[in-house]
Amino acid sequence: MSAELRVENLRKVFPPTKGTPLAKAAIDDVSFTIAAGEIVVLLGPSGCGKTTTLRCVAGLEHPTSGRIAIGGTMYTDPQAGVLVPPRARNLGMVFQSYAVWPHMTVRQNVAYPLKARGVKRSEQAGFIEEALSLVELSAYTDRPVTQLSGGQMQRVALARSMVYQPQILLLDEPLSNLDAQLRLRLRDDLRRIIKRVGLTALYVTHDQQEAVVLGDRIGVMRDGLLLQLAAPDELYNRPADIFVAGFTGASNVIAGRLVSRDGARGDVAVAGETLIVRLAGDTAAGSAVSVALRPDNVLLEPANAGPNQFPGRVTSRNYQGTQTVYEVNLLGQTIEALEVGSSIRHAVGDAVTVALPAEVCWGYGA
Amino acid sequence: MDAQAPSLTVAIPNRHAERRWLPTAWSGLLIVILAFLVLYPTAMLLIGALTTTNPVVEGYHFADLSISNFLTVATNPNVGNALANSMIACGGGTIVAVLIGLSFAWVVVRTNTPCKGLIASAGMLPLFVPPLVAGVAWSILGSPKTGLLNLLAAKAGIPFHIDLYTMPGMIFVFGIYYAPYVYMFTAAALKNMDPSLEEAAEISGASALRTMATVTFPLILPAIISGMLLSFVVMLGIYGVPAVLGAPANISLLTTYIFALTAWSPPLYNTAAAVAVILMIVTGFLVWMQQKVLSGRSYTTVAGKAFRPRPLNLGPWRFLTLALAIVYLIVVVILPSIALLIAAFRKFLFIRDIPSLFDAKQYGWQHFIKMFDNPLTITSIINSMKVGVITAIVGGILAFAIGYTVTRSRAPWRRTIDIITTIPVAIPGLVIGVAYLWAWIGLPIGIYGTLWILAFAFVARFMPDTVKVLSTSLMQIHRELEEAAWICGRGTVGTITSIVLPLARPGVVAAMTLLFILAIRELGSSLFLYSSGTMVMAVQLLGYYEGGNIGITAAFSLVQMVLLGILITITNRISRGATPTGPVRTG
Numbered sequence: 013m014s015a016e017l018r019v020e021n022l023r024k025v026f027p028p029t030k031g032t033p034l035a036k037a038a039i040d041d042v043s044f045t046i047a048a049g050e051i052v053v054l055l056g057p058s059g060c061g062k063t064t065t066l067r068c069v070a071g072l073e074h075p076t077s078g079r080i081a082i083g084g085t086m087y088t089d090p091q092a093g094v095l096v097p098p099r100a101r102n103l104g105m106v107f108q109s110y111a112v113w114p115h116m117t118v119r120q121n122v123a124y125p126l127k128a129r130g131v132k133r134s135e136q137a138g139f140i141e142e143a144l145s146l147v148e149l150s151a152y153t154d155r156p157v158t159q160l161s162g163g164q165m166q167r168v169a170l171a172r173s174m175v176y177q178p179q180i181l182l183l184d185e186p187l188s189n190l191d192a193q194l195r196l197r198l199r200d201d202l203r204r205i206i207k208r209v210g211l212t213a214l215y216v217t218h219d220q221q222e223a224v225v226l227g228d229r230i231g232v233m234r235d236g237l238l239l240q241l242a243a244p245d246e247l248y249n250r251p252a253d254i255f256v257a258g259f260t261g262a263s264n265v266i267a268g269r270l271v272s273r274d275g276a277r278g279d280v281a282v283a284g285e286t287l288i289v290r291l292a293g294d295t296a297a298g299s300a301v302s303v304a305l306r307p308d309n310v311l312l313e314p315a316n317a318g319p320n321q322f323p324g325r326v327t328s329r330n331y332q333g334t335q336t337v338y339e340v341n342l343l344g345q346t347i348e349a350l351e352v353g354s355s356i357r358h359a360v361g362d363a364v365t366v367a368l369p370a371e372v373c374w375g376y377g378a
Numbered sequence: 379m380d381a382q383a384p385s386l387t388v389a390i391p392n393r394h395a396e397r398r399w400l401p402t403a404w405s406g407l408l409i410v411i412l413a414f415l416v417l418y419p420t421a422m423l424l425i426g427a428l429t430t431t432n433p434v435v436e437g438y439h440f441a442d443l444s445i446s447n448f449l450t451v452a453t454n455p456n457v458g459n460a461l462a463n464s465m466i467a468c469g470g471g472t473i474v475a476v477l478i479g480l481s482f483a484w485v486v487v488r489t490n491t492p493c494k495g496l497i498a499s500a501g502m503l504p505l506f507v508p509p510l511v512a513g514v515a516w517s518i519l520g521s522p523k524t525g526l527l528n529l530l531a532a533k534a535g536i537p538f539h540i541d542l543y544t545m546p547g548m549i550f551v552f553g554i555y556y557a558p559y560v561y562m563f564t565a566a567a568l569k570n571m572d573p574s575l576e577e578a579a580e581i582s583g584a585s586a587l588r589t590m591a592t593v594t595f596p597l598i599l600p601a602i603i604s605g606m607l608l609s610f611v612v613m614l615g616i617y618g619v620p621a622v623l624g625a626p627a628n629i630s631l632l633t634t635y636i637f638a639l640t641a642w643s644p645p646l647y648n649t650a651a652a653v654a655v656i657l658m659i660v661t662g663f664l665v666w667m668q669q670k671v672l673s674g675r676s677y678t679t680v681a682g683k684a685f686r687p688r689p690l691n692l693g694p695w696r697f698l699t700l701a702l703a704i705v706y707l708i709v710v711v712i713l714p715s716i717a718l719l720i721a722a723f724r725k726f727l728f729i730r731d732i733p734s735l736f737d738a739k740q741y742g743w744q745h746f747i748k749m750f751d752n753p754l755t756i757t758s759i760i761n762s763m764k765v766g767v768i769t770a771i772v773g774g775i776l777a778f779a780i781g782y783t784v785t786r787s788r789a790p791w792r793r794t795i796d797i798i799t800t801i802p803v804a805i806p807g808l809v810i811g812v813a814y815l816w817a818w819i820g821l822p823i824g825i826y827g828t829l830w831i832l833a834f835a836f837v838a839r840f841m842p843d844t845v846k847v848l849s850t851s852l853m854q855i856h857r858e859l860e861e862a863a864w865i866c867g868r869g870t871v872g873t874i875t876s877i878v879l880p881l882a883r884p885g886v887v888a889a890m891t892l893l894f895i896l897a898i899r900e901l902g903s904s905l906f907l908y909s910s911g912t913m914v915m916a917v918q919l920l921g922y923y924e925g926g927n928i929g930i931t932a933a934f935s936l937v938q939m940v941l942l943g944i945l946i947t948i949t950n951r952i953s954r955g956a957t958p959t960g961p962v963r964t965g
């Protein structure tokens with residue numbers, strides 16, 4: 013039953029209100045496609061438009077322009093006057109506040125969508141049973157939901173959104189109201205459950221870890237723009253944008269000037285030295301660039317000599333048990349280097365050779 | 379506290395230990411005040427119902443306490459008749475009020491009907507119209523022979539005739555004027571409901587109607603029942619409407635019957651007390667039943683979170699809802715106002731033909747001049763203001779103290795305080811009047827004959843409503859907000875003044891405003907507690923009405939309405955300034 017979701021040039025401008033007299037687009041020209049059975053996570057800081065995108069797909073929000081098609085059928089197309097109401101979209105949605113109905117029991121909550129669809133009473137039981145066992149709540153069937161814990165309510169919401177085998181499952185920060193441990197467990201459970209049912213899912217979060225574990229692909233959003241949509245490893249290793257790079261942990265930024273470029277390879281002048289980088293965009297030679305690099309990709313005292321190696325000095329050390337973070341001064345700037353392992357290899361004040369592997373130094377026009 | 383802040387307890391053990399007795403003393407103080415306001419008068423009323431002693435003549439001797447006095451009254455067919463009439467009138471009125479109030483709440487909170495703000499504020503207007511004024515206005519409009527509507531219809535040749543001196547007439551007037559109570563409760567519940575609860579139903583495939591029936595309605599049901607309960611109990615205590623609309627057709631309600639008993643000569647204080655006790659039992663039973671229905675069914679949907687309302691787009695139908703709202707406003711505000719204006723300014727109410735209705739020569743200030751020639755008019759206005767201010771201040775402070783103590787503190791006997799506070803729910807205004815009469819009339823020194831007895835009676839009478847308004851706004855303040863202040867090292871009093879009071883201020887201001895306005899309009903309990911020196915507006919108006927001069931009655935009604943209007947505008951200004959704007963949205 014799971015279907016493909018196609019979102020094209022989605023744009024939503026909220027009408028101006030007293031507080032925000034100048035209307036700014038909450039989402040701007042967002043396009044992506046989710047294949048049937050795929051889990052895509054939208055990741056981004058607060059207010060970047062994740063929820064708005066999700067609600068547009070659900071039909072709860074009407075976009076200003078753009079198109080949304082599910083399984084090849086157009087559901088939203090304001091230009092053509094197409095706006096299928098939420099109830100007719102056959103979607104499942106898990107809300108951030110759970111939105112389980114407090115005046116019903118677990119069973120009544122889960123049965124509700126079946127009743128609304130006119131599923132025969134005799135057939136309901138089977139579906140409910142299956143959904144509840146999927147989320148491991150079979151023992152709580154007749155409890156009022158007000159007597160459940162947060163995690164259990166969350167699972168009721170999940171069972172309710174899946175019991176009718178929707179085309180697509182939408183989840184809006186479903187784990188953000190739970191404590192850290194439960195969040196870890198449920199996030200693994202969630203992926204397992206969604207994959208077992210084979211649902212297409214659009215998942216919204218601002219937690220990177222959650223995104224990486226859950227998503228087949230991750231879309232990073234900022235200020236209403238979808239910056240990059242890619243598989244987690246690609247996102248981490250080939251960020252398309254300085255913001256994406258920073259957001260996924262490439263916290264070292266070295267400022268320099270692009271001297272020359274040869275395809276995707278560029279030579280960047282920094283403090284009189286030349287740093288070889290990979291260029292994500294079409295930055296022209298002569299312009300200022302920012303080079304982003306993950307601390308764990310910085311090598312201290314590399315075994316072999318090679319390009320992109322510079323002398324530096326350790327200025328601080330932060331031992332974290334299974335890893336150590338060093339601050340190193342090089343090229344007139346301070347960057348962080350992360351070494352895995354419980355042993356400490358350098359002391360503050362040590363002179364070190366620092367290697368910045370060219371294939372993980374990403375340069376972006378500044 | 380100990381469990382929450384162990385480090386604090388360790389750091390300052392002495393200070394902590396010293397203050398142990400404080401909560402107990404505080405609860406004790408509240409209970410003493412409540413006993414004085416509620417328990418003592420109620421006890422005296424019960425005793426009064428069981429004796430045949432006249433407290434004015436003989437003082438309080440209770441040697442002859444016996445249930446037989448009470449049973450004699452209870453089995454009287456007139457009492458049964460009045461009881462049945464009361465149930466029909468108030469029950470019918472409540473149904474009408476729920477229909478109107480609920481629709482209004484829905485239109486205002488959940489639709490894109492134009493001019494919603496106007497509808498919302500205009501929808502509250504009837505709350506401020508004293509029932510006696512409403513009754514007078516509608517008797518001018520709809521009395522069977524001389525009612526303006528009937529006269530005009532006859533002159534215009536329209537086959538239309540209404541008679542409001544009937545049971546349906548009373549139900550109609552009750553219903554339209556008490557709809558705002560239901561509106562207030564349900565609108566608040568609708569506003570405070572997490573919209574994703576409804577969105578989840580929509581996503582689940584439920585139609586708008588089904589969502590409303592299976593999610594929205596059950597979730598606001600507690601609010602609807604609260605509103606119903608409040609409006610029913612208020613109606614039961616109303617004297618003005620049945621006095622004006624019921625009396626001409628000899629339809630006696632419990633309230634009018636009780637007052638008739640004390641107006642007898644000699645006054646039948648014991649019988650009145652007995653009937654008042656019956657009224658109290660009926661109300662108490664209903665309150666208990668409603669509480670049972672409500673128990674375990676209240677859903678706290680508010681958790682330090684402001685929701686963005688999601689109005690339903692009605693399309694062209696939004697003009698229909700606007701039209702219905704306008705019709706309601708015409709019926710409840712404009713028509714009665716026109717009736718009062720005509721009656722107050724016209725030399726003679728008789729209308730020969732339609733052109734004479736617009737004949738300027740027929741109009742003048744003569745009724746107003748005559749009215750202000752009577753010194754009691756001014757005295758009653760001043761007295762009403764004084765009582766209103768005392769009631770609002772005393773009642774507001776007390777209600778906040780009680781609301782906070784019961785909902786937030788860990789002081790002992792909270793349950794007892796809560797129970798005593800809710801007792802007046804089961805005591806209609808008129809009964810409070812009789813109870814206070816019994817409590818103080820036989821004492822040579824005391825508050826009988828002063829304005830204070832009126833104010834105390836009002837504070838006691840409106841205590842449950844005031845505390846409820848305040849508790850609701852207190853409960854909307856998430857406990858963690860307060861706990862955060864404790865963690866920051868604030869004491870209880872510091873937390874109340876720096877966190878709770880500012881956040882609850884709209885609620886406090888609303889409660890005090892409500893008290894002030896209710897006190898000014900209150901007729902039921904005033905009837906038994908005023909004296910010649912403490913005449914209040916409501917009683918004076920009744921005096922004019924019973925004096926038979928409809929012109930002066932209408933003129934004084936207008937004066938009261940204008941006064942109330944000015945006061946409401948002023949208090950609205952104040953409370954608007956107090957309402958924090960721009961709710962923070964999370965999630």
Ligand SMILES: Nc1ncnc2c1ncn2[C@@H]1O[C@H](COP(=O)(O)OP(=O)(O)OP(=O)(O)O)[C@@H](O)[C@H]1O
Nearest residue numbers: 026038057058059060061062063064065218686965
């Ligand atoms: N109904 C609305 N009216 C006006 N502005 C809105 C509305 N809903 C959202 N916005 C604005 O649109 C922008 C995107 O909001 P959205 O709720 O999609 O953010 P988000 O990415 O989900 O953030 P968070 O992680 O905090 O939930 C925000 O600037 C928000 O203020």
Ligand SMILES: [Mg+2]
Nearest residue numbers: 062063064965
């Ligand atoms: Mg969001």
